[in-house]
Amino acid sequence: MIGTSIVEASKQLLVHYKNSVPYHLKVIDAFLLYVAFTAAIQFVYVLLVGTFPFNAFLAGFFSCIGVFVLTVGLRMQLNPQNQSPANRWQRINPSRAFTEWLFCNLVLHIAVINFIG
């Protein structure tokens, strides 16, 4: 019973996601998936090979984490559901959010390239 309900629920979730989430947020989600997948690969690799160039591992892994966090921030600001009058983000316009995201990524990658060795 539980098994079928989980399958039902996930099916419903997917349908709901397809129908209600706007297209640009779906693109962001795809990008997030890719970033999380890269981070996961590196984590498995470090467990297999060892931590020897530790700075390089930290740089590679943290660049994924950083990009993920920044992009989640961007997604939250662009989500129409968050644009309620009660939400203080409603006044932030999307072009400003995107520019901020781009600038933060620039800073992040300068740090990453410096740290990678």
Add this chain to the structure above:
Amino acid sequence: MRWLTLTLVLLCCIAVDSISFIDPKVLVLVDDKQLYQSHSFLFSTLEEKGYQLTVKTAQDLNWSLTSEDGEYRFSHLFLLCPKTFGIMTTGLERADILDFVEAGGNVIFFANTGYEEPTSKLFESFGCELDEPQSLVLDHIYYSSDWDSHFGGKHSAVLATGITNSSVVYVDSENKPIVYHGIGMGIFPKRELIFPILWGSSSSYSYFPNTRITDLPIVSGEETVMMAALQSRNGARVLLSGSTDICANSLQTTFLGNKHFCSQIVSWTLGERGMLRTQNWRHHKVGQLLTNHSSYHMYRVEDEIEFLVDIEEWNGIEHRWKPFLGNDVQLEFIMLDPYIRKTLTCVDTTKGSYYTRFRIPDRIGVYKFSIEYYRRGYSPIQVSQVVSVRPFRHDEYERFILQAYPYYAAAFSMLFGVIIFGFVFLHGKGMLSIKHK
């Protein structure tokens, strides 16, 4: 400048003059002039070699071990005064002898039958115990039948069967018997610096002659030491003998080995052989040109370095330093503990150059190169040189490590991912049109 040159020339003259590379002044102190006469062969060979002997008896008043400003007038002491030592020799007590050795002077002491107590105290402070003043080393099997009557027929003219195997102290080129007539001594256990030079056969023992043995002799068998030597850590040498007769003129005949033996061990004690020094320390990184002045005092961790040193031995016959050839000299690289210990190999036998190479450990700090070489009969080598070892500079680390390529790929994929995503976000079809908002 002229003074400097003059001083240098003078120094060179002094260096050429001396037999022992220290100066050749010897104070000979005898109980009475007769004792000097009976050992005149030994003393005349010393004088022929260039030693300056100052012969005094304990009754003489006009001598002193030190000058007014406290410096020693002599660099060697030859004491043939077992009866007067410490009793009539004011200014030359046991403590003075110990101070003299501490300062690097060589001491030869011959005890004999009828010695007085200060003599045995002196022997004790060097680590050996003399038997009673009236005792003798006896041996009823290995005694010299030719010489026994000369000493009273008590089987006390024993043949010394045990001779030190240190080839620097004594080289037996003649293989003639050595006759000994005198007191036996025992060396205290666990003494590192003192070692026996001459000892008796397994049937020898030390006791009062012509007496029935009622208690255990203090030494017997091969522990019956007749002569012992001490090589101290500062290079000074001490020779202790239980008999004056062994080097007396009467025993210096062609049939006996006494003459050769006495001259050999006396010349060793006076520093003609086995005095070592190190010269010309040089170390450098592998690949850098080797010059005498290229000794860097700063290395990086994991540097591969080469180390060279010349070890020389003083040759009293040729009056110059000659290369020392050994195969067991070790170099240590020490920071509190030795991190590296390598045996040096002799690469140039004409100079006595020793070589090794090693990789500096991956540990920063202040290290020292150190050679500590203690061998029986040789003066010890204790030298060290401090070097510091620094970590990698920021630009000396390895780059583009094979193992790290996945991380590089991930980081750059993030970079390009952000650029492509940004492009898609701005210009992609169906995206939120942020330009018009």
